[in-house]
Amino acid sequence: MIVFGLFSVALVMSACLMLALPLFRHNRSDDLAERDELNKALYRQRLCELNAEIEEGVALEQDDLVSDLKQSLLDDVPVIDPGYSAGENGLGSPVRLFWSSAVVLMILSYGIYFSVGALPLVSHWQETRSSLNPLLEKLMSGQGESMTESELQDMVLGLRTRLYETPDDADGWLLLGRIALSGQDLQTGGDAMRKAYKLAPENADIRLGYAQALMMTQNKADQNEGRNVLMGLLRDEVVDLRIYSMLAFDAYRRQEYRAAIQYWHAMQQLIGTEDSRYLMLQRSIDNARSRLKEKTE
Structure with a gap:
């Protein structure tokens, strides 16, 4: 859960960073510079057009036309407030927009996860891992018959998690197989017994458990294999x-x-x-x- 929490925080922070980049990369100074360059380009273009018109005799008063063009360019220059502060006006709006967007992003992200995610299942899985040893002690103490179906399912889940971390534990696979078979979970029990048999094919208890799993199936080939395993145990004088x-x-x-x-x-x-x-x-x-x-x- 700690790893998941850190990963989710890092993911949300990355999303916030991607949200902030376009907001703070473009400011008012950039807008003014772009506008100034555009006005200059328009001025040069219009000036060339005026010169062409004068040469063709369409326009006569060159000085007046150029003055009017310069005046129109000046009229388009925005008036900058003497009290303008880049910290307050230039970044104030992006900062407010960023924080409001970040809050909405976090609420949506965690809200959707808590609504449709598997947090209850993950929490139950973590609790099952921590309660596996007490459940095993209860089983080994001869109180297995008093265990509820829920406790047996939790034990199977805990064992499967432990065996995922220690896959070469033949005794663990044998125990998982026995518990699963006692609960009529033939698929899990058979797979666990087969895994144990591959790890320790000479172990008499594992051979017996593997044979039991095979004999419980409806497959004739599996039953024949289970019968052969049992006959092998008799030949070995078990x-x-x-x-x-x-x-x-x-x-x-x-x-x-x-x-x-x-x-x-x-x-x-x-x-x-x-x-x-x-x-x-x-x-x-x-x-x-x-x-x-x-x-x-």
Whole structure:
């Protein structure tokens, strides 16, 4: 905002300077000099015409005609007031005109900007930048579920601004992707996960987040790529329930019920029978078995 303020002031001052140049460049002395030169030119021209007329015999009294011409020239010379002051009369009017025009220019410039400009959005953006760290602390402390939609949007805006300044922060892109995907912003989430994956393709968390973004799309090619990333994590012996969960739901969606049952069964083995999720997984397995039976009949 400080930079914008200084830039706008400099721009308005430049406009005022361009306004002042034509006002103060031309003064009364210039007008008198121009008028005097014009009268001299007219006098010489008329004098030549008189000489030509006399030679042709059209005019006879040369001295009288020249005297009349000189008198007409003197009559056209303006009378200068003895009390004339260049500071008061010569510059008084331009100064008043300049200041009145400058005030109108500033009122119009800032008035139009405040009316149709994006000052409220810029102010909100600045506030979001300053409140990003408290929002991140709230998210990391386990209070993410209590955050409002407005706070999540502010966090996304703040993260995007920070990542614009530090584009090589793979963890920052991963966090932005997770927040965007949780808010069903698949475009922002997918772009952020892809950026993180390019920066750190060997990071297991980033690979998992990238696969999640791909699996959430409706594009078959993206889904196949996401499936390959998940299978690569299994080959690297990465143990994470989310890998099995995404593979199980993907297999169930594609009606590959045997594969879905295998993945859910692997999840049961990882969490044990004491976990409350064990029964939920068992219901999913039973449902898949029922669908498989219907499919084979």
